[in-house]
Amino acid sequence: MLNLGVLILLYRELGKTKEKVSILGFGTMRLPTIKNNADIDKKEATEMLTYGIENGINLIDTAYPYHSKTLDGPGNSEGFIGNFLKENSYRDDVLISTKSPIWLVEKHQDFENYFEKQLKDLQTDYVDIYLLHSLNETDWEKIKELQVLDFLDDCLSSNKVKHVGFSSHMEIDYVIEILDEYPKWEVVLTQMNYLDEYYQSGVMGLDYLKEVNLGSMVMEPLRGGRLVQNIPPSVMELWDMAEKKRTPLQWALQYLFNRDDVHCVLSGMSSLEQVKENIRIASEIDIISDNDQELIREVAREYKTFTGNDCTRCGYCMPCPYGVDIINCLTEYNIAQMMGTPKASAMQYFTLIDDDSRADSCIRCMECEFICPQMLNIPDELEKVNEYFGDEFNHFR
Numbered sequence: 001m002l003n004l005g006v007l008i009l010l011y012r013e014l015g016k017t018k019e020k021v022s023i024l025g026f027g028t029m030r031l032p033t034i035k036n037n038a039d040i041d042k043k044e045a046t047e048m049l050t051y052g053i054e055n056g057i058n059l060i061d062t063a064y065p066y067h068s069k070t071l072d073g074p075g076n077s078e079g080f081i082g083n084f085l086k087e088n089s090y091r092d093d094v095l096i097s098t099k100s101p102i103w104l105v106e107k108h109q110d111f112e113n114y115f116e117k118q119l120k121d122l123q124t125d126y127v128d129i130y131l132l133h134s135l136n137e138t139d140w141e142k143i144k145e146l147q148v149l150d151f152l153d154d155c156l157s158s159n160k161v162k163h164v165g166f167s168s169h170m171e172i173d174y175v176i177e178i179l180d181e182y183p184k185w186e187v188v189l190t191q192m193n194y195l196d197e198y199y200q201s202g203v204m205g206l207d208y209l210k211e212v213n214l215g216s217m218v219m220e221p222l223r224g225g226r227l228v229q230n231i232p233p234s235v236m237e238l239w240d241m242a243e244k245k246r247t248p249l250q251w252a253l254q255y256l257f258n259r260d261d262v263h264c265v266l267s268g269m270s271s272l273e274q275v276k277e278n279i280r281i282a283s284e285i286d287i288i289s290d291n292d293q294e295l296i297r298e299v300a301r302e303y304k305t306f307t308g309n310d311c312t313r314c315g316y317c318m319p320c321p322y323g324v325d326i327i328n329c330l331t332e333y334n335i336a337q338m339m340g341t342p343k344a345s346a347m348q349y350f351t352l353i354d355d356d357s358r359a360d361s362c363i364r365c366m367e368c369e370f371i372c373p374q375m376l377n378i379p380d381e382l383e384k385v386n387e388y389f390g391d392e393f394n395h396f397r
Ligand code: SF4
Pocket: 320, 321, 322, 323, 324, 326, 361, 362, 363, 364, 365, 366, 367, 368, 369, 378, 379, 382
């Protein structure tokens, strides 16, 4: 294993895959760019990846649409990484994780066509981890009809893929249901950071993955950077009370590194400085004490005071007879308010929630009028959501 510096990155076994992975994985969705998102700054990105690999990162995560001009690709991340690995002879030093753009698939052959393009762009005969990208209930039903599992079987039997899995923003019940439908899943990528313990599959999902010995990778460790940028003064006051002082970045990463149900934290790094700092933190054994855990919970509670409404995601208002995904509409709005990330939340809002389930589908039938235990006037709240995401971010539709 390459390591030219003094830092020794920590490694974990990726569940039943038995692969030894660095606890810090290199996410390539936010590589530095020049003119626009598709125009990767190859010089700086090369320096970053070189430093990362030379200092022990052995998992690079990419996806078909990363660094595209549009939301759903094709992007330039896979092609850049393929060139980088080839030119620097690093292919054997890293595991490549990439993802199938399942939302683009219309017939069975499309799985194969996209995959072959990805192999070509990555300049490799195989990928180590192939994930169905951002799997949700609707896409799962569609791709099952298109025999996605036969495609995955073929990938495995031809050794073009070593391990299969999916990335997910789903709730725990649906994650388990999908896991139960195919015995060959080995890796799941979910969202996790100290604010999201009970969001999407959250800690219950990680617990389940551990129980069934699946590889567990996590994304959004810094909530799109918000846990380390523009930190509210009241949050900083809490961090300042800690017995052991850490930077907000150390708090966010060590919270995850201290969890034994997380095998690899994918960080979408944008500068060489970030790579260096993340590697430094991932090379420390820094125990989060019980008091630290309590402080982290207080910080999470403080962040949540900045939310746009009091929805607790209890689900009593669901299902809406007109198909509005009330919970996720209110949640994405809340996240935007709480984290100050309107653009990232708008992308989530328009990609995770179907056209017919967004806030503008509420017809004010008032069936949910007296249901909410938080006494929310749901149609009014949805109107706020629609106003917030509807105009400025229309281009994400
Ligand atoms: S008022 Fe809107 S959100 Fe509530 S049930 Fe009717 S359509 Fe659904």
